[in-house]
Structures are given as C-alpha cells and as structure tokens.
Amino acid sequence: MKRLIATLLTCMVGAAISAGPALADQMADIKKKGVLVVGVKTDYPPWGTRDASGAIVGMEPEMAADVAKRLGVKLELVPVVSSNRMQFLQQGQIDLMIATMSDTPERRKVVGIVDPVYYASGVAILANKKAGIKNAADLKGKPVCALQGAFYNNDLQSKYTGRDLVAFKGVTEAQQALLDGRCVGFVYDDVVLVWQKAQESKWGDFDVVMLNEWAPVPWGLAVKIEELNGPWGKFMADVTADWLKSGTLLALEKKWVGSNTPWLVDASAKAKK
Amino acid sequence: MTAGSVPAPLLTPRWLATAALLCCAALAAGEAWAQLQTGGTRPGVLATLWKWTPLVLFGPPREFGGFALNIAVSFLAMAIGTLAGLVLGLGLVSNFAPVRRLSWLVTQFFRNSPWLVLLFFVMLLTPFQLRVAGIVIPLPGWLKATVGLSLPIMANVAEIVRGAINSIPTGQWESAESLAFSRLQTLWRIILPQCVKRMIPPWMNWYAILTMATPLISIVGVNDAMTLTQDALAAEQRSELLMPMYTLLLFFFFVYCYPIARWTIHLERRYAVRN
Numbered sequence: 001m002k003r004l005i006a007t008l009l010t011c012m013v014g015a016a017i018s019a020g021p022a023l024a025d026q027m028a029d030i031k032k033k034g035v036l037v038v039g040v041k042t043d044y045p046p047w048g049t050r051d052a053s054g055a056i057v058g059m060e061p062e063m064a065a066d067v068a069k070r071l072g073v074k075l076e077l078v079p080v081v082s083s084n085r086m087q088f089l090q091q092g093q094i095d096l097m098i099a100t101m102s103d104t105p106e107r108r109k110v111v112g113i114v115d116p117v118y119y120a121s122g123v124a125i126l127a128n129k130k131a132g133i134k135n136a137a138d139l140k141g142k143p144v145c146a147l148q149g150a151f152y153n154n155d156l157q158s159k160y161t162g163r164d165l166v167a168f169k170g171v172t173e174a175q176q177a178l179l180d181g182r183c184v185g186f187v188y189d190d191v192v193l194v195w196q197k198a199q200e201s202k203w204g205d206f207d208v209v210m211l212n213e214w215a216p217v218p219w220g221l222a223v224k225i226e227e228l229n230g231p232w233g234k235f236m237a238d239v240t241a242d243w244l245k246s247g248t249l250l251a252l253e254k255k256w257v258g259s260n261t262p263w264l265v266d267a268s269a270k271a272k273k
Numbered sequence: 274m275t276a277g278s279v280p281a282p283l284l285t286p287r288w289l290a291t292a293a294l295l296c297c298a299a300l301a302a303g304e305a306w307a308q309l310q311t312g313g314t315r316p317g318v319l320a321t322l323w324k325w326t327p328l329v330l331f332g333p334p335r336e337f338g339g340f341a342l343n344i345a346v347s348f349l350a351m352a353i354g355t356l357a358g359l360v361l362g363l364g365l366v367s368n369f370a371p372v373r374r375l376s377w378l379v380t381q382f383f384r385n386s387p388w389l390v391l392l393f394f395v396m397l398l399t400p401f402q403l404r405v406a407g408i409v410i411p412l413p414g415w416l417k418a419t420v421g422l423s424l425p426i427m428a429n430v431a432e433i434v435r436g437a438i439n440s441i442p443t444g445q446w447e448s449a450e451s452l453a454f455s456r457l458q459t460l461w462r463i464i465l466p467q468c469v470k471r472m473i474p475p476w477m478n479w480y481a482i483l484t485m486a487t488p489l490i491s492i493v494g495v496n497d498a499m500t501l502t503q504d505a506l507a508a509e510q511r512s513e514l515l516m517p518m519y520t521l522l523l524f525f526f527f528v529y530c531y532p533i534a535r536w537t538i539h540l541e542r543r544y545a546v547r548n
Binding site: 042043044045049050051052053054055056079080081083084087088091092093170172173176196199 | 324325327328332333334336338396397400401492493494496500501503504505507508510511512
C-alpha cells in the first residue's frame, strides 16, 4: 500500500513537471501538429451549442473554424464549461478558448485575453411596446422582471424603478411572467434578448431597448498567458482586429443571433477607421 | 424465512404496467399542455425527445459519450474499486499493525468524503497527459472521473471484505491452523472462497449506487448522458421540455438499475437460506 502511494506520488510530481511551460512557440506547434484545438461552450445557444446529431455549432465554433482555415490546419472543438475553461487553457489541453467569457481584471491575471475583444453584452430590457420605454428613467414606479442575483439589480431598484423587482431564478419563468403581464419588461443581457426576440413570433409586441446606464461587459477570447505576447497571441490579436474590420463578426452575429447588437456595430465601425 | 419461500420475481408485470401507464399519461398531459401553450406551432414533446434520444444514449458521432459512457465508467470504476478494495480490505485484517492502521485511515478517509469533492480533487490534481520517457499518455476527463469514482468504491468494498472475513466463524481459522495451513493459505483457500457469496449482494448494491452516481461526472465536464441532456435543453430553450427530458434520463437509469436491485434482493434471499 505504501509503495503504491509512493509510486502514485512520484507519478503526480513527474506529471506536474512535464505539464509545466515547455512550448516555445505554440503557433509553430499548432502548424506542426496540423490541428487547432479550440475550447467552446456546448450549452450556450446561439454562441456554442449542440445540434441533435451531436455536432457543436454556433457563432463561436464558426469563429474557431475561421482561425483554423487561416492557419491551414484541421479544427478540433473541445467542449468546455465555465468551471474548467481557464484550467484547460493553462494545462495546454486547448490552444485557444472562445467560450463566452467576460473579460475581467482577475481573469487577465490567469489567461491571456486577446485585445481587441470580439464581443460584448450590455444590459437591455425586453419591454412591451405599449409601455413606451426608451431608457431606464422611464421605468420609474413600474413593475420590472429580472433575474435574481444580476449585478445591475440593486442599481435598477434603488435608482430607477423605486420599487421591488419581480425577480425570478430562471429566464423562462421571467419570460412567462412578462407574457402574462406581470411586468412591463424583462431586464437581461441584450445579446440573449435580441436572439430570443428574433427566434420567436410571440415577442412581436415587444421591443429590445438598450439600457445604456450600464456599460457593456466585453467578452474575450484567450490564449495561454505565456503566449499572449508571443507569435500566437499576436496572431489572434490580428485575426480579431481583422474580424471586426472586415465585418466577419457582424455577418456571423446576423447569422446566429438574428440581428446586430449596438456594441458590435460600434466596435466594427471604429475598427474600420 | 423458510427454504421453501418463493424468490420475488425480477420484474413484477403489474407494477411495470402501472409505471408505464403513468409515464404515458404524464407525457400525454405534457404534450397537450405544450400544444396549448404554443398554439401547436412547434414540434411536440415526444418528437423532440425522440430527436435527442440517440445523442443522449450514445454521445456525439466518433466520440465516446452519453449513457453508454455512464455504463462504461460504472464498469471500469467498479473494476478498479473492487481490485483496490480487496487489497485494502485484506490490509484491514492484517496482523501487521502499521498496515492495518494505514488501511483503516485510507478506508475511513474515502468512505467519509463526498464523492463530488473526491471527483474535483482527482480532476484538478492530475494533468491531462502524462509524459513518461518521451511517450505522451493522454488522460481524458472520463478516465480521471472513473478513477475519482473508484476511490469511494474501493473504501466501501474494503469494508465489505473486512466484514465478510470477520463473519466467518473463528473455528475455521483454528481448524486450518491445526491442519498446518499458513495464514496466507488459510485466507486464500479457506476463508475468502466462503466470503464471496456473502460479499456479492452488498457488492452489487454498491454497483447500483455507483451507476446512479455517474451523472456527477457531468459537473466536471465529461460528455455523459447528463451533460448531453443539459446541452439538448439549452439548445431547445423550451421550459415545457425540462420535465420530459429529465424523465427520459431517469428512465434510462431506472431500466438499467432496477433489474440489478431485484437480482440483488433475489441473491440475498438465496444465500441467506443456505448460510
């Protein structure tokens, strides 16, 4: 038993050493392998999801495919979840992560988030047209549906509505409440609201109104932190800049999300200048 | 119980018929409700379930996943856990005090730790590949998860082994000793063969528990039936599918585990009579 434990420990230490930073140039490695391994989400439509055949599809898998095409290598998609995506990148299990990750200073210490960022989600309200809502100030005294624990709830309640929010645990419940007329609008991520409105006819009497009182949260794609300033990180920075400039992201968003969000329209226009 | 008592049938037909009827009624009600909600514009619940069933059962094409992976993980974790548990269980009855104490410590540790915490430990502590003498051995997530699940199985099998050995009357040891059998010989040739029968029912019980615990591996990012069910639910974005989808998953596990449970009870009764 003791010997077994000793052997296991030796293996683990040995593995830890060999898993350390060893690659000098990841980009050359990817080309040598002939495969680009990208971590994407499988539970976040339309950015990363599975179809019934099991294939991973969405806006981010298409972005990954474009990177592979530019490198002239095959693409391998690895499903990641929020709890393991950064670890997969650190360990070298994936070369690139495009997984709906918000860009935060804490995360920038762990993984190499590439600038410019490729996407951002702002705060918006899916509001009944009859309510005539144009901005957050118009919500005063009105019942508003929201999700429990969203970062803007406190502000929304104390600065704008001035009354308790109609808060729910899940998106579907909140939407049902909105359809049932229990609130004038549902406050949530603009990108998801835009997508859902485009998907279903039942939102015909509703508009997605941006609430610019809250700054959009950028989404970053990431490489290993040691690679950020190396050839691989620089290559991805160029690719992202080109996606914005050439309108590739706008086209992809149009295809998957259904219509373009203000942040991306703005970022693409700025990149063109 | 008398030797003449009839063993319980493996699957009671009346019981199964009732269950099937209830399932169908629930599905039909769900279907009607969904049609009412959507005005009949979307594919029905049954059609949607049918669409996703192959993926949930067998995983994505050219990949090992889905319910098949749950079963494979349960087999492998049981095999590893049983072998390791046998060694650990013999350690628990060792005459050599340090081995006995160490075995006791390991057993208690793994018996009393939450399975999910153990899973996270194994997932985070081990790398995704090993480099041994220049050869790269990949350690896929499902393999790491299997090892993680085999640890509590090991500890519980060890306890089963210890209990079975202790349940053999001491007279057996004494007679073996008088016949000049060594301790090892006594254990292998006399005690353990008698233990097997007693160990099988609790061992099968642990197998069923392990199988039902395999959806835990979805939390650490393995493509098992639970992960794929959640992916399917995310892709569909329809709240009325929540219950039917999870019911389908439950049904797969039930169909697999229920016969094992019945068989365990059957064996328990049979061996109880003979002993």
